[in-house]
Structures are given as structure tokens and as C-alpha cells.
Amino acid sequence: MEHRTQGGITMWTPSPEHPLRKMFAGITEHAFLIELGVTDTKLIDYLADMLTRFLHMDSVCKISGRNGRFTEEVSEMLKEAESLPETGDTRREVYRYIGDYTLFWTGLYPEVIQKKAANRWASDHFVDFCRSGKQCYLIASSFENDPWAEESAVLKRLSNDFELCAYGLNQVRKEFEEIP
Numbered sequence: 001m002e003h004r005t006q007g008g009i010t011m012w013t014p015s016p017e018h019p020l021r022k023m024f025a026g027i028t029e030h031a032f033l034i035e036l037g038v039t040d041t042k043l044i045d046y047l048a049d050m051l052t053r054f055l056h057m058d059s060v061c062k063i064s065g066r067n068g069r070f071t072e073e074v075s076e077m078l079k080e081a082e083s084l085p086e087t088g089d090t091r092r093e094v095y096r097y098i099g100d101y102t103l104f105w106t107g108l109y110p111e112v113i114q115k116k117a118a119n120r121w122a123s124d125h126f127v128d129f130c131r132s133g134k135q136c137y138l139i140a141s142s143f144e145n146d147p148w149a150e151e152s153a154v155l156k157r158l159s160n161d162f163e164l165c166a167y168g169l170n171q172v173r174k175e176f177e178e179i180p
Contacts, residue, residue, distance in 0.1 A: 024051045024172075031171035038168065046154045047165065050100050051108075051172070074102060074127045081136070092148060096140035099158060102133030106162075107169025134162045 015021070025048040032038040032047070077098050084091040105113055106129045113129050141155035158165055 018052065020055060021048065021052045024048045027172050027175050028168075031175055032168050035171050036164070036168050038164070040157065042150075042154050043157050043165075046151070046158070047169065047172075050104065051169075054100070054104050074098065074129065074132055077101070078127075078132065078136075092140050092143040095136040096155060099133050099137035099140060099155070102129045102136070103158065103162065103165060103169065106130060106133065107166035108173045110166075110170070130162055130166070134159045137162065 025045070028044055028048040028051065032044050038044065077094070081091065081094045081098060084094060116127075137155045137159035141152045141159060144152045
């Protein structure tokens with residue numbers, strides 16, 4: 001287990017041999033390959049890694065809002081991302097993180113998003129998580145130079161197939177909940 005910092009964002013990165021990473025990889029592969037017929041192994045690996053990273057609560061709240069505290073509000077994260085310089089690792093990592101965050105909640109816990117949308121006082125009341133996630137992944141995928149070249153194609157696929165990936169993650173949740 002290690003922590004890696006990219007673009008100013010520190011994320012817990014599990015080793016490929018970590019037991020939870022292996023479990024998520026197996027469930028994600030089954031949901032996407034068998035249930036949905038998705039054969040893109042780089043996409044499936046990315047999603048399994050994302051699920052494992054988000055096990056750490058530190059990874060769920062990574063971006064500080066304007067008040068300096070970590071935020072769970074996508075609207076605040078987007079404001080922070082838009083204030084960053086057009087180029088650079090930090091911008092890419094922040095947009096990638098917002099894409100991951102919106103996909104995680106949309107796919108695994110859509111009821112949380114529905115609850116936020118129902119609260120007219122929440123700043124995320126008007127945020128479309130799918131549209132925001134797609135847009136953030138697209139922006140992050142535009143960083144195509146090394147060391148991001150390989151992951152850029154996966155991020156573009158996540159942008160294009162956000163809804164399919166969210167549905168697949170919902171299948172992952174169902175399979176996970178069936179584990180005795």
C-alpha cells in the first residue's frame with residue numbers, strides 16, 4: 001500500500017496484489033465482461049483500481065472548496081477546477097478525480113445523488129452528475145502527453161460511455177452485496 005501524489009492530489013494506491021484489489025478486480029471483470037460484454041481490459045482495470053482507491057475515505061474527499069475545507073459537493077469541486085491554470089498535472093488530476101467521484105456515486109450509490117438532488121438547499125441540487133462526470137473525464141483525457149498518454153484513451157472511453165460504466169458499477173454493487 002502506498003500513497004502517491006500527482007498534480008497536488010495524494011491518493012492511496014493499493015498494490016495489484018492487495019486482497020481487496022483482487023476482489024474488486026474479479027467482481028468488476030465479471031460484471032463488465034460476463035454481464036455487459038465489455039472487453040476493454042484497460043477500462044475494467046481502471047474501474048477496479050478506482051473502487052479500491054475509494055475504499056480510503058481520504059480518497060472520497062480530496063478537493064478543498066473555497067473555504068479551505070475538503071468538499072463533497074461537485075459544484076464546489078468544479079469551481080476549484082475551473083480556477084486552475086489551463087495546463088499542468090494539477091488540472092488534469094482534479095478533473096480526473098471529479099470524473100471518478102461522480103462515476104463512483106452514480107454507479108454505486110445513485111440513491112445518494114437522488115437525495116442530494118431532492119435537497120433544494122444543497123449546492124449540488126442542480127448538478128447533473130452524469131454530464132459533469134463526462135465533461136471532466138473529457139477534459140482530463142485531453143492531456144495526451146507522457147506520462148498520461150496511455151490513460152488518456154481510458155478517460156476518453158469513460159467520458160463516452162459514462163452511463164454504461166455507471167450501470168456496470170451498479171452491477172458490481174449488486175454482486176458485492178451478494179457475497180456471504
